[in-house]
Amino acid sequence: GAGVSQSPSNKVTEKGKDxxxxxxxxxxxxALYWYRQSLGQGLEFLIYFQGNSAPDKSGxxxxxxxxxxxxxxxxxLTIQRTQQEDSAVYLCASSFxxxxxxxxxxxxxxTVV
Amino acid sequence: xxxxxxxxxxxxxxxxxxxxxxxxxxxxxxxxxxxYVQYPGEGLQLLLKATKADDKGSNKGFExxxxxxxxxxxxxxxxxxxxxxxxxxxxxxDPGTSYGKLxxxxxxxxxxxx
Numbered sequence: 001g002a003g004v005s006q007s008p009s010n011k012v013t014e015k016g017k018d019x020x021x022x023x024x025x026x027x028x029x030x031a032l033y034w035y036r037q038s039l040g041q042g043l044e045f046l047i048y049f050q051g052n053s054a055p056d057k058s059g060x061x062x063x064x065x066x067x068x069x070x071x072x073x074x075x076x077l078t079i080q081r082t083q084q085e086d087s088a089v090y091l092c093a094s095s096f097x098x099x100x101x102x103x104x105x106x107x108x109x110x111t112v113v
Numbered sequence: 114x115x116x117x118x119x120x121x122x123x124x125x126x127x128x129x130x131x132x133x134x135x136x137x138x139x140x141x142x143x144x145x146x147x148x149y150v151q152y153p154g155e156g157l158q159l160l161l162k163a164t165k166a167d168d169k170g171s172n173k174g175f176e177x178x179x180x181x182x183x184x185x186x187x188x189x190x191x192x193x194x195x196x197x198x199x200x201x202x203x204x205x206x207d208p209g210t211s212y213g214k215l216x217x218x219x220x221x222x223x224x225x226x227x
Contacts, residue, residue, distance in 0.1 A: 004156070017217070033213045043202065056214060063150035095213045102213035104149075104157035 002026075006092050012108035012111045013082055016065045021077045021108045025094030032075050033095075033102060034067060038088035049075060050098075120201050121219035126225050134221045136177075136203035140224040144205040145212060146170075146179050146186040151200040151220075160188075160201070162212075163183055181209045192226045 007100040013019050025032050034046040045059040049069045060066070064082075079086055087110050093102040093103040121133040138144065148160040148170070161170030166181035175190045186203060205219040 025187055032212055033211075033212055035215075042219045043204075043215075045214055045216070046213060048214050050211075056210075090117075093157075095211070098211040098213075100212060101162075102215070103157045103159075106156040 004092055004094050004103055006090075006105040006108050008087075008108060009106065010011075010109045011057040012113060015112055017083060018078065018080045019082055019110065021079075021090050021110070023077070023092030023094075025073060025075070025092070026103055027073075029096055029103075030041055030072065030093045030101075031093035031097060032069060032103075034075070034077050035093065035095045035104075036061075036088045037091055037107065039067075043091070043096045045075070071095060083112075084112050086110060087112045115144070115207065115216045117203050117205055117216055117218035119201075119221050121218060122220070123172070123224060126183075126223070128195055128225055128227050129192045130225075132190040132193045132197075132223070134186070134201055134203075134223070136186045136188065136218060137184065137186055138184050138203075138205050140184075140205055140207065142208045143181070144207055146177070147204045147206070147212075147215065148175070148177055148188050149202040149204060149217075151202070153199070157202070181182035193223075195225045195227055197226045 024051040032049040064080045067077045089107040091107045093104045095102045145164045147162045150160045161172040163170040163179035169178045204215040
């Protein structure tokens, strides 16, 4: 596609439920990143993929958070047993390589009620 | 750890005014520095970058110079337009890591009035 695509754009879920957020990177981009944007914490790095492997998961806030990437393309961020503090905008970005500009999607706004 | 500090916002200016948004950083080594912009309803976009000391990044009339001695990367524009209204983020990436693994500042909201 023309840009990084994220779905859904908005998600409202009940506390304790699991959610999956999807990211379709720009075609040909080997690197993929997940970020979280919240009022209190600003923009925080979560995880980085190079191809299908994740050499840097240092930003995942707890073991309730996990992510995978298949076929070197689509990535899914999963949050288990959601909590209210998980409410945020989750951003995905991709780049052609390590030394290339990262292009961001418009994000998924997650609200946990 | 690494950190980025931006001037508090929001910033409100009249069209054609001069803009400065201050950014300072703390990092080991020589990070790469970036300004990203988020226009209303859109995703983050790279505005400009600088990868070594004394480099000047520029784009769309915006400029920022990598100052190692003051650990700063202030964003400037000589004459802002209404269309520059957006949220601006200063960010850094560590040397040897991917440009996409970024530490961001808190963001500065800019509003430009006609």
